Amino acid sequence: MFNLNDIIRPNVLxxxxxSSARDEFKGAASVFLDANENSLGSLAGENYNRYPDPQQKKLKQRIAEIKGVKPEQIFLGNGSDEAIDLLFRMVCRPGHDSMLHLPPTYGMYEVSANLNEVEMQAVQLTADFQIPVEEVLLSIKPETKLIFICSPNNPTGNLIEPESIEDILLGFKGLVVVDEAYIDFSAQPSWTTRLQEFSNLVVLQTFSKAWGMAALRLGLAFASEEVIAVMNKIKPPYNINQATQVLAQQALEREEALRDMVEETVQERELLLHALPSLPTVEHVYPSDANFILVKVKDANGLYNYLLDKGIVVRNRSSLAGCEGCLRISIGTLEENQKLLQAIAEFGTKD
Ligand SMILES: Cc1ncc(COP(=O)(O)O)c(C=O)c1O
Structure with missing residues (x-):
């Protein structure tokens, strides 16, 4: 049985x-002399001289309504990268505990593990980028506190089979973090719909992808109220700035525009998935449920540099184990994608 208090670091427990000024005073007042702010105003305009709500109540209330969870089940971070780092600091004792991840996958799990002096256990995804569940379950040690599963996975683009995730949730007494940064581009339901079933499930999402708000840095973690309470306890008090809180609330009222953008991106993705395989230099195009495509080509470094010369920058993933010969291409606008296809076609016809 999963018991949160068994895995939280004793110092965190x-x-x-x-306790911030804004935490301690909750009533109405007209004169705020409690937080050493600049009472004269802000050179940036608005009310930016005042500290933002440390608990982001209004924003969480609206997200809760949209996602069908309680506000107490939501943690907001300065990007989901902040949530990843806090999860390490919450359960992994430096120099003692370990995390398990499934490469090729998102690189920040490894960076955060290194930063926090946490041992990294890597179980390679299978050839079709799925989880070898038996191997994962056999790799779990008493020190293993976190397992990171990215679905849809970056950089491969595919969804991880739900049955595999379920087996790991049931077979592991630590936290299973399902990173859904790209879930809005997929037809699969989010794992947030299954939080009641699994008390060791943490779901990460972000406003950086489908919502188009990467510059504002807003990531989300969804979990049981108990897990979220600990994340809130250890976060920096004012981690979500005022501009981000206000702009995110405005964006949340534009769900139709979100749907339109996602639809257009998915349409463009399907066009690229259809067009790329017929180009001479392309060896394999992997299926994608995300806003990017992993493409295996004959000469990844050559094509990467050729595209750069044309002013097109993609991500060269060819040095990653499991992604040899591969470029990761984000879905662009119609014009950008056509430019890309034309450039790849030209490269393929070169001597
Ligand atoms: C799988 C995955 N998780 C998390 C992130 C980070 O998102 P954020 O911008 O919210 O920090 C990324 C960014 O590329 C990602 O690919």
Whole structure:
């Protein structure tokens, strides 16, 4: 049985959260002299001289309605990268505990593990980028506290089979983090719909992809109220700035525009998935449920540099184990994708 108190670091269990001025005073007042702010105003305009709501209540309330969870099940981070780092600091004792991830996958799990001096257990995805579940379950040690599963996976683009994730959730007494940064581009339901079933499930999402708000840095973690309470306890008090809180609330009222953008991106993705395989230099195009495509080509470094010369930058993933010869291509606008296809076609006809 999963017991959260068994895996939280003893120092985290014991510590008290920082109590900010905005936490301590909750009523209405007309004169705020409690937070050493600049009472004269802000050179940036708006009310930017005032600290933002440390608990982001209005924003969480609206997200909760849209996602069908309680506000207490939501943690908001300065990008989902902040949530990843906090999860390490919450359950992994430096120099003692370990995490397990499934390469080729998103690189920040490894970076955060290194930063936090946490041992990394890597179980390679299978040739079709699925989880070898038996191997994962056999690799779990008493020190393993976190398992990161990225679905749709970056950089491969595919969804991970739900049955595999379920087996790991049931067979592991630590936290299973399902990173759904790209879920809006997929027809699969989010794992947020299954939070009631699994108390060790943490789902990550972000406003950086489908919502088009990468510059504002807003990531989300969904989990049980108990897990989220600990994440909130250890986060920096004012981690989501005022501009981001306000702009995200406005964006949340534009769900139709979100759907339109996702639809257009998916349409463009399908066009690329259809067009790329017929180009001479392309060896394999992997299926994608995300806003990018992994493409295996004859000469990845050559094509990468050729595209750069044409002013087109893609991600060269050819040095990653499992992605040899591969470029990862984000879906662009119609014009950008046509330019890309034309350039790849030209490269393929060169001597
Ligand atoms: C799988 C995955 N998770 C998380 C992130 C980070 O998202 P954020 O911008 O919210 O920090 C990315 C960004 O590329 C990603 O690919």
């Amino acid at each position: 014991k510590m008290k959260a920082y």
